[in-house]
Amino acid sequence: MRHASKEIQIVDNDEMLRRMGVVRRSISDDGSTIPSQGADWLDAFLFSSAPVRTRVREMIASTNSNDMNESTLSCEVIPGLHLMVFSRTTRRESTTTVAMFITNEILDSAYFEMLCQAAQLDRILVRSMLEQMNLIQPGEVDRTIEFISLLIRSEGEVSQRTNMLGDLGKQLGESYEEIHLYHSLIGSTSVSTSPMAFLTTVTDELKTVLPFSWIAIRILTDRINLPEDFDGFVVGGDLGRQHPVVSTVAERLALSIDGREPSIISTESDARFEGTFGFSSDVVVCPIAGDSGTIGVLLAGNDASSRDEASNIEMKLLGAASEHVSVFLRNAALYENLDSMFLGTVQAMVSAIDAKDRYTCGHSQRVAWLARELAINCGHDAEFVKRVHLAGLVHDVGKIGVPERVLSKPGRLDDDEFKAIQAHPEIGSRILRDIPQMDGILPAVMHHHERWDGRGYPDAISGEDIPLIARIVSIADAFDAMSSTRTYRAARPRHEVLAEMNRCRGTQFDPDLVGPFLAIDFEEYDKMIHGALHAFESDQEGRAAA
Ligand SMILES: [Fe+2]
Known part of the structure:
Protein backbone atom coordinates (compact mmCIF):
# COMPACT_ATOMS: atom_id res chain seq x y z
CA MET A 1 0.00 0.00 0.00
CA LEU A 165 6.02 5.51 8.89
CA GLY A 166 6.87 2.04 7.60
CA ASP A 167 9.51 1.62 10.33
CA LEU A 168 7.11 2.95 12.92
CA GLY A 169 4.50 0.51 11.67
CA LYS A 170 6.97 -2.34 12.06
CA GLN A 171 7.91 -1.22 15.57
CA LEU A 172 4.24 -0.83 16.41
CA GLY A 173 3.60 -4.35 15.13
CA GLU A 174 6.34 -5.69 17.41
CA SER A 175 5.07 -3.64 20.35
CA TYR A 176 1.59 -4.90 19.63
CA GLU A 177 2.80 -8.49 19.80
CA GLU A 178 4.54 -7.73 23.07
CA ILE A 179 1.48 -6.00 24.54
CA HIS A 180 -0.81 -8.73 23.27
CA LEU A 181 1.37 -11.33 24.95
CA TYR A 182 1.49 -9.39 28.24
CA HIS A 183 -2.24 -8.91 28.06
CA SER A 184 -3.03 -12.57 27.58
CA LEU A 185 -0.53 -13.59 30.25
CA ILE A 186 -1.85 -11.08 32.76
CA GLY A 187 -5.41 -12.03 31.83
CA SER A 188 -4.66 -15.62 32.78
CA THR A 189 -2.94 -14.70 36.01
CA SER A 190 -4.95 -14.83 39.16
CA VAL A 191 -3.87 -16.44 42.40
CA SER A 192 -6.55 -19.06 41.95
CA THR A 193 -5.17 -20.11 38.52
CA SER A 194 -3.30 -23.37 38.98
CA PRO A 195 0.40 -23.24 38.02
CA MET A 196 -0.19 -25.98 35.45
CA ALA A 197 -3.03 -24.02 33.79
CA PHE A 198 -0.99 -20.82 33.85
CA LEU A 199 2.15 -22.35 32.36
CA THR A 200 0.05 -24.06 29.69
CA THR A 201 -1.38 -20.65 28.72
CA VAL A 202 2.13 -19.16 28.62
CA THR A 203 3.57 -21.87 26.38
CA ASP A 204 0.51 -21.88 24.09
CA GLU A 205 0.54 -18.07 23.77
CA LEU A 206 4.26 -17.96 23.04
CA LYS A 207 3.85 -20.72 20.49
CA THR A 208 1.12 -18.67 18.75
CA VAL A 209 3.04 -15.36 18.78
CA LEU A 210 6.57 -16.58 18.03
CA PRO A 211 7.88 -18.64 15.09
CA PHE A 212 9.25 -21.57 17.11
CA SER A 213 8.21 -25.21 16.69
CA TRP A 214 7.93 -25.68 20.42
CA ILE A 215 8.11 -23.80 23.69
CA ALA A 216 8.76 -25.69 26.92
CA ILE A 217 8.89 -24.76 30.59
CA ARG A 218 10.63 -26.92 33.18
CA ILE A 219 10.23 -26.09 36.86
CA LEU A 220 12.40 -27.74 39.52
CA THR A 221 9.56 -28.62 41.90
CA ASP A 222 11.91 -29.30 44.80
CA ARG A 223 13.04 -25.68 44.73
CA ILE A 224 9.61 -24.09 45.08
CA ASN A 225 6.53 -25.06 47.08
CA LEU A 226 3.73 -25.58 44.56
CA PRO A 227 0.56 -27.73 44.68
CA GLU A 228 1.30 -31.46 44.68
CA ASP A 229 -0.44 -32.12 41.36
CA PHE A 230 2.05 -29.88 39.51
CA ASP A 231 4.54 -32.11 37.70
CA GLY A 232 6.89 -29.36 36.52
CA PHE A 233 7.05 -29.80 32.73
CA VAL A 234 4.78 -28.02 30.25
CA VAL A 235 5.04 -27.84 26.45
CA GLY A 236 3.44 -25.59 23.84
CA GLY A 237 3.52 -27.22 20.42
CA ASP A 238 3.96 -30.86 19.57
CA LEU A 239 7.19 -32.49 20.66
CA GLY A 240 6.04 -35.97 19.65
CA ARG A 241 8.69 -38.55 20.51
CA GLN A 242 11.07 -35.75 21.53
CA HIS A 243 9.00 -35.09 24.66
CA PRO A 244 11.12 -37.04 27.18
CA VAL A 245 14.36 -35.81 25.57
CA VAL A 246 13.38 -32.15 25.85
CA SER A 247 12.20 -32.76 29.40
CA THR A 248 15.58 -34.25 30.36
CA VAL A 249 17.59 -31.51 28.65
CA ALA A 250 15.38 -28.84 30.23
CA GLU A 251 16.06 -30.27 33.66
CA ARG A 252 19.83 -30.37 33.03
CA LEU A 253 19.71 -26.73 31.87
CA ALA A 254 17.56 -25.64 34.83
CA LEU A 255 20.02 -27.26 37.23
CA SER A 256 23.08 -25.65 35.66
CA ILE A 257 22.02 -22.30 34.20
CA ASP A 258 23.54 -19.08 35.57
CA GLY A 259 22.33 -15.50 35.40
CA ARG A 260 18.93 -14.18 34.49
CA GLU A 261 19.26 -13.12 30.86
CA PRO A 262 17.96 -15.22 27.95
CA SER A 263 20.71 -16.82 25.88
CA ILE A 264 21.06 -18.98 22.81
CA ILE A 265 22.74 -22.31 23.41
CA SER A 266 24.19 -24.31 20.57
CA THR A 267 23.10 -27.89 21.00
CA GLU A 268 26.11 -29.17 19.06
CA SER A 269 28.79 -27.84 21.37
CA ASP A 270 27.03 -27.96 24.75
CA ALA A 271 27.60 -31.02 26.95
CA ARG A 272 24.13 -30.76 28.43
CA PHE A 273 22.72 -31.96 25.11
CA GLU A 274 24.90 -35.08 25.13
CA GLY A 275 23.02 -38.25 24.31
CA THR A 276 20.13 -36.31 22.80
CA PHE A 277 19.34 -36.12 19.13
CA GLY A 278 17.18 -34.34 16.60
CA PHE A 279 17.52 -30.86 18.09
CA SER A 280 17.89 -27.78 15.96
CA SER A 281 21.33 -26.25 16.22
CA ASP A 282 20.15 -23.59 18.69
CA VAL A 283 17.78 -23.48 21.63
CA VAL A 284 16.80 -20.24 23.36
CA VAL A 285 17.13 -20.67 27.11
CA CYS A 286 15.57 -18.23 29.59
CA PRO A 287 16.22 -18.84 33.29
CA ILE A 288 13.22 -18.57 35.63
CA ALA A 289 14.27 -16.95 38.88
CA GLY A 290 13.00 -17.92 42.32
CA ASP A 291 13.55 -16.15 45.64
CA SER A 292 17.00 -17.67 45.96
CA GLY A 293 18.36 -18.86 42.64
CA THR A 294 17.01 -20.46 39.50
CA ILE A 295 13.85 -22.54 39.82
CA GLY A 296 13.47 -23.49 36.17
CA VAL A 297 13.91 -22.64 32.49
CA LEU A 298 11.81 -21.58 29.56
CA LEU A 299 13.07 -23.08 26.28
CA ALA A 300 12.22 -22.30 22.67
CA GLY A 301 13.41 -24.47 19.81
CA ASN A 302 12.76 -25.92 16.39
CA ASP A 303 12.52 -29.31 14.79
CA ALA A 304 14.75 -28.40 11.87
CA SER A 305 17.88 -26.27 11.78
CA SER A 306 16.66 -24.31 8.77
CA ARG A 307 15.44 -21.33 10.72
CA ASP A 308 17.35 -18.08 11.22
CA GLU A 309 18.71 -17.14 14.60
CA ALA A 310 16.12 -15.84 17.08
CA SER A 311 15.53 -12.10 16.61
CA ASN A 312 15.90 -9.43 19.29
CA ILE A 313 12.16 -9.03 19.70
CA GLU A 314 11.75 -12.81 20.08
CA MET A 315 14.45 -12.93 22.76
CA LYS A 316 12.84 -9.95 24.48
CA LEU A 317 9.39 -11.57 24.48
CA LEU A 318 10.76 -14.87 25.78
CA GLY A 319 12.68 -13.00 28.50
CA ALA A 320 9.55 -11.06 29.47
CA ALA A 321 7.51 -14.25 29.59
CA SER A 322 10.04 -16.00 31.86
CA GLU A 323 10.03 -12.96 34.18
CA HIS A 324 6.26 -13.18 34.30
CA VAL A 325 6.38 -16.91 35.02
CA SER A 326 8.84 -16.23 37.83
CA VAL A 327 6.53 -13.65 39.45
CA PHE A 328 3.49 -15.90 39.05
CA LEU A 329 5.18 -18.98 40.53
CA ARG A 330 6.57 -17.05 43.50
CA ASN A 331 3.06 -15.74 44.19
CA ALA A 332 1.62 -19.22 43.71
CA ALA A 333 4.15 -20.57 46.24
CA LEU A 334 3.16 -17.86 48.74
CA TYR A 335 -0.48 -18.69 48.14
CA GLU A 336 0.24 -22.39 48.56
CA ASN A 337 2.02 -21.71 51.87
CA LEU A 338 -0.91 -19.60 53.07
CA ASP A 339 -3.34 -22.24 51.88
CA SER A 340 -1.50 -25.04 53.74
CA MET A 341 -1.28 -22.83 56.81
CA PHE A 342 -5.01 -22.12 56.63
CA LEU A 343 -5.87 -25.80 56.19
CA GLY A 344 -3.51 -26.71 59.04
CA THR A 345 -5.21 -24.19 61.32
CA VAL A 346 -8.68 -25.47 60.39
CA GLN A 347 -7.58 -29.07 61.00
CA ALA A 348 -6.08 -28.21 64.37
CA MET A 349 -9.23 -26.36 65.40
CA VAL A 350 -11.53 -29.16 64.26
CA SER A 351 -9.39 -31.85 65.91
CA ALA A 352 -9.54 -29.90 69.15
CA ILE A 353 -13.33 -29.93 68.98
CA ASP A 354 -13.55 -33.62 68.02
CA ALA A 355 -11.07 -34.66 70.71
CA LYS A 356 -13.42 -33.57 73.45
CA ASP A 357 -15.43 -36.69 72.81
CA ARG A 358 -14.09 -40.21 72.46
CA TYR A 359 -16.92 -41.03 70.09
CA THR A 360 -16.42 -38.19 67.63
CA CYS A 361 -12.65 -38.26 67.80
CA GLY A 362 -11.40 -37.94 64.20
CA HIS A 363 -14.98 -37.72 62.88
CA SER A 364 -14.46 -34.50 60.91
CA GLN A 365 -11.19 -35.73 59.36
CA ARG A 366 -12.90 -38.94 58.26
CA VAL A 367 -15.98 -37.14 56.90
CA ALA A 368 -13.66 -34.80 55.01
CA TRP A 369 -11.80 -37.79 53.54
CA LEU A 370 -15.01 -39.64 52.59
CA ALA A 371 -16.62 -36.53 51.08
CA ARG A 372 -13.48 -35.87 49.02
CA GLU A 373 -13.36 -39.46 47.74
CA LEU A 374 -17.05 -39.23 46.80
CA ALA A 375 -16.49 -35.93 44.94
CA ILE A 376 -13.56 -37.49 43.08
CA ASN A 377 -15.65 -40.56 42.17
CA CYS A 378 -18.34 -38.22 40.81
CA GLY A 379 -15.73 -36.66 38.50
CA HIS A 380 -15.64 -33.15 39.99
CA ASP A 381 -12.68 -30.83 39.32
CA ALA A 382 -9.80 -30.31 41.74
CA GLU A 383 -11.17 -26.98 42.93
CA PHE A 384 -14.53 -28.46 43.96
CA VAL A 385 -12.89 -31.54 45.49
CA LYS A 386 -10.77 -29.23 47.64
CA ARG A 387 -13.87 -27.32 48.72
CA VAL A 388 -15.72 -30.54 49.58
CA HIS A 389 -12.77 -31.65 51.73
CA LEU A 390 -12.78 -28.37 53.64
CA ALA A 391 -16.58 -28.60 54.03
CA GLY A 392 -16.19 -32.08 55.54
CA LEU A 393 -13.65 -30.74 58.01
CA VAL A 394 -15.79 -27.90 59.31
CA HIS A 395 -19.33 -29.27 58.87
CA ASP A 396 -19.87 -29.80 62.62
CA VAL A 397 -18.00 -26.73 63.85
CA GLY A 398 -21.31 -25.41 65.25
CA LYS A 399 -21.20 -28.13 67.93
CA ILE A 400 -18.95 -25.71 69.83
CA GLY A 401 -22.18 -23.90 70.70
CA VAL A 402 -24.00 -27.04 71.93
CA PRO A 403 -23.63 -27.84 75.65
CA GLU A 404 -21.18 -30.69 76.23
CA ARG A 405 -23.58 -32.59 78.47
CA VAL A 406 -26.06 -32.76 75.57
CA LEU A 407 -23.40 -33.84 73.08
CA SER A 408 -22.11 -36.63 75.27
CA LYS A 409 -25.40 -37.70 76.87
CA PRO A 410 -25.53 -41.51 76.72
CA GLY A 411 -29.30 -42.01 76.73
CA ARG A 412 -32.15 -40.63 74.68
CA LEU A 413 -32.40 -36.85 74.24
CA ASP A 414 -35.48 -34.91 75.32
CA ASP A 415 -37.08 -32.32 73.04
CA ASP A 416 -35.03 -29.37 74.31
CA GLU A 417 -31.81 -31.31 74.04
CA PHE A 418 -32.74 -32.36 70.53
CA LYS A 419 -33.41 -28.71 69.62
CA ALA A 420 -30.02 -27.76 71.02
CA ILE A 421 -28.33 -30.36 68.81
CA GLN A 422 -30.34 -29.27 65.76
CA ALA A 423 -29.07 -25.72 66.18
CA HIS A 424 -25.47 -26.71 65.30
CA PRO A 425 -25.71 -26.15 61.51
CA GLU A 426 -26.86 -22.56 62.00
CA ILE A 427 -24.33 -21.89 64.76
CA GLY A 428 -21.61 -23.28 62.48
CA SER A 429 -22.69 -21.04 59.60
CA ARG A 430 -22.62 -18.00 61.87
CA ILE A 431 -19.13 -18.86 63.11
CA LEU A 432 -17.72 -19.27 59.60
CA ARG A 433 -19.64 -16.73 57.54
CA ASP A 434 -17.08 -13.92 57.88
CA ILE A 435 -14.14 -16.03 56.73
CA PRO A 436 -13.62 -15.40 52.98
CA GLN A 437 -12.19 -18.89 52.34
CA MET A 438 -15.46 -20.38 53.61
CA ASP A 439 -17.51 -18.99 50.74
CA GLY A 440 -18.99 -22.01 49.04
CA ILE A 441 -18.46 -24.10 52.20
CA LEU A 442 -21.29 -22.56 54.22
CA PRO A 443 -24.11 -24.40 52.33
CA ALA A 444 -22.55 -27.70 53.48
CA VAL A 445 -22.34 -26.52 57.08
CA MET A 446 -25.91 -25.25 57.00
CA HIS A 447 -27.58 -28.15 55.19
CA HIS A 448 -25.68 -31.37 55.90
CA HIS A 449 -28.61 -32.65 57.99
CA GLU A 450 -31.24 -32.09 55.29
CA ARG A 451 -32.68 -35.24 53.73
CA TRP A 452 -33.42 -35.96 50.05
CA ASP A 453 -37.10 -36.57 51.00
CA GLY A 454 -37.37 -33.21 52.82
CA ARG A 455 -37.57 -34.62 56.35
CA GLY A 456 -34.27 -33.21 57.55
CA TYR A 457 -33.26 -29.98 59.32
CA PRO A 458 -32.87 -27.00 59.70
CA ASP A 459 -34.90 -25.95 56.59
CA ALA A 460 -36.53 -29.27 55.60
CA ILE A 461 -35.65 -28.65 51.94
CA SER A 462 -35.59 -31.62 49.56
CA GLY A 463 -34.03 -33.05 46.40
CA GLU A 464 -31.82 -30.73 44.35
CA ASP A 465 -32.88 -27.75 46.47
CA ILE A 466 -30.27 -29.08 48.88
CA PRO A 467 -26.90 -27.75 47.70
CA LEU A 468 -24.78 -30.53 46.13
CA ILE A 469 -21.91 -29.96 48.54
CA ALA A 470 -24.32 -30.51 51.47
CA ARG A 471 -25.69 -33.73 49.91
CA ILE A 472 -22.13 -35.03 49.55
CA VAL A 473 -21.12 -34.19 53.14
CA SER A 474 -24.44 -35.62 54.39
CA ILE A 475 -23.68 -39.10 52.98
CA ALA A 476 -20.13 -39.06 54.37
CA ASP A 477 -21.41 -37.87 57.74
CA ALA A 478 -24.08 -40.59 57.99
CA PHE A 479 -21.64 -43.30 56.92
CA ASP A 480 -19.11 -42.30 59.58
CA ALA A 481 -21.81 -42.04 62.25
CA MET A 482 -22.90 -45.61 61.53
CA SER A 483 -19.35 -46.94 61.20
CA SER A 484 -18.01 -45.52 64.45
CA THR A 485 -18.99 -46.20 68.04
CA ARG A 486 -21.44 -43.71 69.50
CA THR A 487 -22.51 -42.99 73.07
CA TYR A 488 -25.71 -44.89 72.54
CA ARG A 489 -24.49 -47.83 70.43
CA ALA A 490 -21.48 -49.71 69.12
CA ALA A 491 -20.07 -49.36 65.61
CA ARG A 492 -22.08 -51.31 63.07
CA PRO A 493 -20.35 -53.84 60.81
CA ARG A 494 -19.44 -52.70 57.30
CA HIS A 495 -21.90 -54.91 55.38
CA GLU A 496 -24.77 -53.60 57.52
CA VAL A 497 -23.72 -49.98 56.96
CA LEU A 498 -23.51 -50.48 53.21
CA ALA A 499 -26.93 -52.16 53.14
CA GLU A 500 -28.34 -49.23 55.10
CA MET A 501 -26.79 -46.75 52.68
CA ASN A 502 -28.45 -48.60 49.81
CA ARG A 503 -31.77 -48.71 51.64
CA CYS A 504 -31.75 -44.93 52.19
CA ARG A 505 -31.10 -44.18 48.53
CA GLY A 506 -33.76 -41.64 47.54
CA THR A 507 -35.11 -41.13 51.07
CA GLN A 508 -32.22 -39.83 53.16
CA PHE A 509 -29.61 -39.63 50.38
CA ASP A 510 -29.38 -38.27 46.85
CA PRO A 511 -29.91 -41.52 44.86
CA ASP A 512 -27.25 -40.53 42.31
CA LEU A 513 -24.55 -40.20 44.96
CA VAL A 514 -24.96 -43.58 46.65
CA GLY A 515 -23.42 -45.60 43.80
CA PRO A 516 -20.22 -43.53 43.60
CA PHE A 517 -20.03 -43.56 47.40
CA LEU A 518 -20.18 -47.36 47.60
CA ALA A 519 -17.39 -47.49 45.00
CA ILE A 520 -14.93 -45.87 47.48
CA ASP A 521 -12.03 -48.07 48.62
CA PHE A 522 -12.48 -47.89 52.40
CA GLU A 523 -9.03 -49.24 53.34
CA GLU A 524 -7.64 -45.80 54.15
CA TYR A 525 -10.81 -44.96 56.03
CA ASP A 526 -10.49 -48.06 58.22
CA LYS A 527 -6.94 -47.05 59.11
CA MET A 528 -8.26 -43.63 60.16
CA ILE A 529 -10.90 -45.23 62.41
CA HIS A 530 -8.33 -47.43 64.18
CA GLY A 531 -5.80 -44.63 64.39
CA ALA A 532 -8.33 -42.34 66.03
CA LEU A 533 -9.33 -44.92 68.59
CA HIS A 534 -5.74 -45.68 69.40
CA ALA A 535 -4.86 -41.98 69.72
CA PHE A 536 -7.80 -41.38 72.03
CA GLU A 537 -6.94 -44.36 74.24
CA SER A 538 -3.29 -43.43 74.64
CA ASP A 539 -4.34 -39.85 75.35
CA GLN A 540 -6.67 -41.10 78.09
CA GLU A 541 -3.92 -43.33 79.52
CA GLY A 542 -1.54 -40.37 79.49
CA ARG A 543 -4.03 -38.26 81.40
CA ALA A 544 -4.68 -41.04 83.92
CA ALA A 545 -0.94 -41.47 84.54
CA ALA A 546 -0.52 -37.72 85.04
FE1 LIG B 1 -23.64 -32.48 61.96
Missing part, protein backbone atom coordinates in the same frame (compact mmCIF):
# COMPACT_ATOMS: atom_id res chain seq x y z
CA ARG A 2 2.67 2.38 1.11
CA HIS A 3 4.70 1.83 -2.06
CA ALA A 4 1.69 2.21 -4.33
CA SER A 5 0.66 5.59 -2.90
CA LYS A 6 4.22 6.86 -3.35
CA GLU A 7 4.26 5.81 -6.98
CA ILE A 8 0.93 7.37 -7.74
CA GLN A 9 2.17 10.72 -6.48
CA ILE A 10 5.36 10.60 -8.56
CA VAL A 11 3.47 9.63 -11.71
CA ASP A 12 1.12 12.56 -11.17
CA ASN A 13 4.01 14.99 -10.79
CA ASP A 14 5.75 13.57 -13.85
CA GLU A 15 2.61 14.06 -15.88
CA MET A 16 2.27 17.66 -14.73
CA LEU A 17 5.94 18.37 -15.58
CA ARG A 18 5.62 16.74 -18.98
CA ARG A 19 2.84 19.10 -19.95
CA MET A 20 5.33 21.91 -19.35
CA GLY A 21 7.96 20.14 -21.49
CA VAL A 22 9.94 18.86 -18.50
CA VAL A 23 11.20 15.26 -18.30
CA ARG A 24 13.28 13.78 -15.54
CA ARG A 25 15.30 10.67 -15.02
CA SER A 26 16.78 9.07 -11.92
CA ILE A 27 20.41 7.94 -11.77
CA SER A 28 21.45 4.33 -11.40
CA ASP A 29 24.40 3.14 -9.28
CA ASP A 30 26.76 3.19 -12.27
CA GLY A 31 25.89 6.84 -12.99
CA SER A 32 23.74 6.27 -16.06
CA THR A 33 20.28 7.78 -16.32
CA ILE A 34 17.14 5.66 -16.08
CA PRO A 35 14.09 6.80 -18.07
CA SER A 36 10.96 6.95 -15.97
CA GLN A 37 8.24 4.39 -16.56
CA GLY A 38 6.21 5.22 -19.64
CA ALA A 39 9.05 7.30 -21.17
CA ASP A 40 7.93 8.56 -24.56
CA TRP A 41 8.97 10.67 -27.55
CA LEU A 42 9.60 13.72 -25.35
CA ASP A 43 12.07 11.77 -23.19
CA ALA A 44 13.82 10.58 -26.35
CA PHE A 45 13.78 14.08 -27.87
CA LEU A 46 15.38 15.64 -24.76
CA PHE A 47 17.92 12.96 -23.76
CA SER A 48 19.15 11.36 -27.01
CA SER A 49 21.54 13.94 -28.50
CA ALA A 50 25.31 13.64 -28.00
CA PRO A 51 25.81 17.12 -26.45
CA VAL A 52 23.07 16.40 -23.89
CA ARG A 53 24.51 13.02 -22.97
CA THR A 54 27.98 14.44 -22.50
CA ARG A 55 26.73 17.35 -20.42
CA VAL A 56 24.57 15.08 -18.23
CA ARG A 57 27.62 12.90 -17.48
CA GLU A 58 29.72 15.91 -16.58
CA MET A 59 27.06 17.39 -14.35
CA ILE A 60 26.48 14.11 -12.50
CA ALA A 61 30.21 13.75 -11.95
CA SER A 62 30.45 17.23 -10.47
CA THR A 63 27.45 16.50 -8.25
CA ASN A 64 29.15 13.39 -6.85
CA SER A 65 32.17 15.41 -5.82
CA ASN A 66 29.90 17.77 -4.00
CA ASP A 67 29.54 16.78 -0.35
CA MET A 68 26.59 19.01 0.40
CA ASN A 69 23.43 17.36 1.70
CA GLU A 70 21.38 18.84 -1.05
CA SER A 71 22.36 20.60 -4.24
CA THR A 72 20.90 21.79 -7.50
CA LEU A 73 23.11 22.38 -10.53
CA SER A 74 21.75 23.72 -13.78
CA CYS A 75 22.93 24.86 -17.19
CA GLU A 76 21.67 25.63 -20.67
CA VAL A 77 23.08 22.80 -22.82
CA ILE A 78 22.11 24.47 -26.09
CA PRO A 79 19.91 27.54 -26.56
CA GLY A 80 16.41 26.69 -25.37
CA LEU A 81 17.41 23.31 -23.76
CA HIS A 82 18.03 23.32 -20.02
CA LEU A 83 19.49 20.67 -17.77
CA MET A 84 19.36 20.48 -14.02
CA VAL A 85 20.75 17.90 -11.60
CA PHE A 86 19.26 17.68 -8.18
CA SER A 87 21.00 15.56 -5.55
CA ARG A 88 20.06 14.87 -1.99
CA THR A 89 21.84 12.81 0.68
CA THR A 90 20.12 11.70 3.86
CA ARG A 91 21.22 9.25 6.54
CA ARG A 92 19.17 6.64 4.79
CA GLU A 93 19.92 7.12 1.13
CA SER A 94 21.41 9.29 -1.55
CA THR A 95 19.38 10.19 -4.64
CA THR A 96 20.16 12.15 -7.79
CA THR A 97 17.59 13.27 -10.29
CA VAL A 98 18.25 14.76 -13.70
CA ALA A 99 15.64 16.97 -15.33
CA MET A 100 15.65 18.38 -18.87
CA PHE A 101 13.30 20.98 -20.18
CA ILE A 102 12.88 23.22 -23.17
CA THR A 103 11.64 26.72 -23.63
CA ASN A 104 9.73 27.73 -26.77
CA GLU A 105 13.00 29.20 -28.17
CA ILE A 106 13.95 25.64 -29.19
CA LEU A 107 11.35 25.63 -31.96
CA ASP A 108 13.21 28.37 -33.80
CA SER A 109 16.68 27.08 -32.90
CA ALA A 110 19.09 25.51 -35.38
CA TYR A 111 19.48 22.61 -32.94
CA PHE A 112 15.84 21.52 -33.19
CA GLU A 113 16.49 19.30 -36.17
CA MET A 114 19.60 17.80 -34.54
CA LEU A 115 17.54 16.76 -31.51
CA CYS A 116 14.87 15.20 -33.75
CA GLN A 117 17.46 13.29 -35.72
CA ALA A 118 19.21 11.98 -32.57
CA ALA A 119 15.88 10.72 -31.27
CA GLN A 120 14.85 9.45 -34.71
CA LEU A 121 11.65 11.48 -34.60
CA ASP A 122 9.75 13.23 -37.36
CA ARG A 123 10.41 16.95 -36.90
CA ILE A 124 7.01 18.08 -38.23
CA LEU A 125 5.24 15.80 -35.81
CA VAL A 126 7.46 16.88 -32.91
CA ARG A 127 6.94 20.54 -33.69
CA SER A 128 3.17 20.14 -33.83
CA MET A 129 3.12 18.29 -30.51
CA LEU A 130 5.42 20.80 -28.82
CA GLU A 131 3.23 23.65 -30.04
CA GLN A 132 0.25 22.05 -28.29
CA MET A 133 2.15 22.01 -24.98
CA ASN A 134 2.40 24.72 -22.40
CA LEU A 135 6.13 25.27 -22.86
CA ILE A 136 8.17 27.40 -20.50
CA GLN A 137 8.93 30.99 -21.57
CA PRO A 138 12.63 32.00 -21.65
CA GLY A 139 12.02 34.48 -18.82
CA GLU A 140 10.66 31.74 -16.56
CA VAL A 141 13.76 29.50 -16.58
CA ASP A 142 15.13 30.47 -13.16
CA ARG A 143 11.76 30.17 -11.48
CA THR A 144 11.18 26.81 -13.20
CA ILE A 145 14.50 25.45 -11.89
CA GLU A 146 13.55 26.65 -8.42
CA PHE A 147 10.12 25.06 -8.73
CA ILE A 148 11.48 21.69 -9.90
CA SER A 149 14.03 21.57 -7.04
CA LEU A 150 11.27 22.34 -4.58
CA LEU A 151 9.10 19.63 -6.06
CA ILE A 152 11.87 16.99 -5.94
CA ARG A 153 12.80 18.00 -2.40
CA SER A 154 9.22 17.70 -1.19
CA GLU A 155 8.90 14.32 -2.89
CA GLY A 156 12.07 13.23 -1.08
CA GLU A 157 10.62 14.35 2.22
CA VAL A 158 7.36 12.55 1.56
CA SER A 159 9.27 9.40 0.68
CA GLN A 160 11.43 9.75 3.81
CA ARG A 161 8.33 10.14 5.97
CA THR A 162 6.69 7.21 4.28
CA ASN A 163 9.74 5.11 5.13
CA MET A 164 9.69 6.38 8.69
